Amino acid sequence: QKEVEQNSGPLSVPEGAIASLNCTYSDRGSQSFFWYRQYSGKSPELIMSIYSNGDKEDGRFTAQLNKASQYVSLLIRDSQPSDSATYLCAVNRLNTGFQKLVFGTGTRLLVSP
Amino acid sequence: EPEVTQTPSHQVTQMGQEVILRCVPISNHLYFYWYRQILGQKVEFLVSFYNNEISEKSEIFDDQFSVERPDGSNFTLKIRSTKLEDSAMYFCATTQGIHNEQYFGPGTRLTVT
Numbered sequence: 448q449k450e451v452e453q454n455s456g457p458l459s460v461p462e463g464a465i466a467s468l469n470c471t472y473s474d475r476g477s478q479s480f481f482w483y484r485q486y487s488g489k490s491p492e493l494i495m496s497i498y499s500n501g502d503k504e505d506g507r508f509t510a511q512l513n514k515a516s517q518y519v520s521l522l523i524r525d526s527q528p529s530d531s532a533t534y535l536c537a538v539n540r541l542n543t544g545f546q547k548l549v550f551g552t553g554t555r556l557l558v559s560p
Numbered sequence: 561e562p563e564v565t566q567t568p569s570h571q572v573t574q575m576g577q578e579v580i581l582r583c584v585p586i587s588n589h590l591y592f593y594w595y596r597q598i599l600g601q602k603v604e605f606l607v608s609f610y611n612n613e614i615s616e617k618s619e620i621f622d623d624q625f626s627v628e629r630p631d632g633s634n635f636t637l638k639i640r641s642t643k644l645e646d647s648a649m650y651f652c653a654t655t656q657g658i659h660n661e662q663y664f665g666p667g668t669r670l671t672v673t
Contacts, residue, residue: 481661490651490664491603535603546591546616546658547605 450474453536453551461559466523468554470536473517479539480512482521484532485553491535495521526558562586564665566652572671576641581668583635583652592635593653593662594627596620603651609635642672 452471460466468482479498483491495510497503497519503510509522519538523530533553539546565584573579585592594606607617609627617625626638635654639646649669653662 479659483664490649490667493661493663496661537603546608546610547593547618548595548603548653548662549605550603552602 449551450549451536451538451551453534453554455552456555457557458554459557459559460526462526462528464526464558466526466530466556466558468521468523468534468536468556470519470521470551471517472519472536472538472549474538474540474549475514475517476540477517477538480510480519481537481539481548482508482510482519483535483537483550484530485535486532491537491550494534523556526556528558528560531556531558564652564654564663566650566665566668568668569666570669570671572673573642575644575672579639579642579670581637581639581650581652581670583637583654583665584633585635585652585654586656586663589654589656589663591615591655591658591662592627592629593655594637595651595653595664596648597651597667598648606637606650639670642670644672646670647672 482495497510497512507524511520535553536551537548567582592609597603607621608615624640649667651667652665655662
């Protein structure tokens with residue numbers, strides 16, 4: 448079982464729609480959860496972090512975490528063509544001193560004008 | 561806004577040669593990481609570094625790899641004898657504390673011929 452799983456996509460949505468990106472993780476000890484955006488040939492850019500169950504909103508982005516289901520999601524409202532990128536889910540397990548981020552393979556999002 | 565910087569942006573080297581990749585962390589950040597991303601694959605953790613010593617390393621980070629902070633500002637990754645399979649993007653990431661978000665530099669594209 449992969450540590451962090453994402454659907455590779457592409458997820459295609461029209462401009463102005465809501466894009467919903469999902470991620471599951473296998474390690475119940477995971478404590479911190481992150482969404483990064485990566486444009487082709489560029490480095491991961493942090494979008495959101497979430498540490499406790501529930502929703503966290505920042506502008507057009509909402510992260511949702513459900514630790515019981517080991518599930519993290521990212522909603523992008525009013526999607527724009529500039530949101531077209533690969534979205535990486537990453538988890539960080541700290542309780543045993545692990546300090547690394549474990550990434551999923553990413554979901555490619557295409558927003559059409 | 562402070563950001564992580566990396567040099568060089570692109571390095572081409574012959575198999576068996578040594579390379580040093582450099583990173584300048586955000587000034588008040590204390591934890592440093594190297595990740596790599598082979599073309600078309602996910603971002604993988606290599607090593608974490610705190611208080612001038614390695615705190616964790618992955619299986620990828622074998623005896624050919626080393627890290628150091630030679631002058632209190634730069635954070636370097638050295639590959640002693642490069643192999644073809646070391647060709648990848650190498651990203652430096654830094655964070656203020658282990659519970660905080662990691663911010664990535666722009667990366668160094670390493671091409672081993």
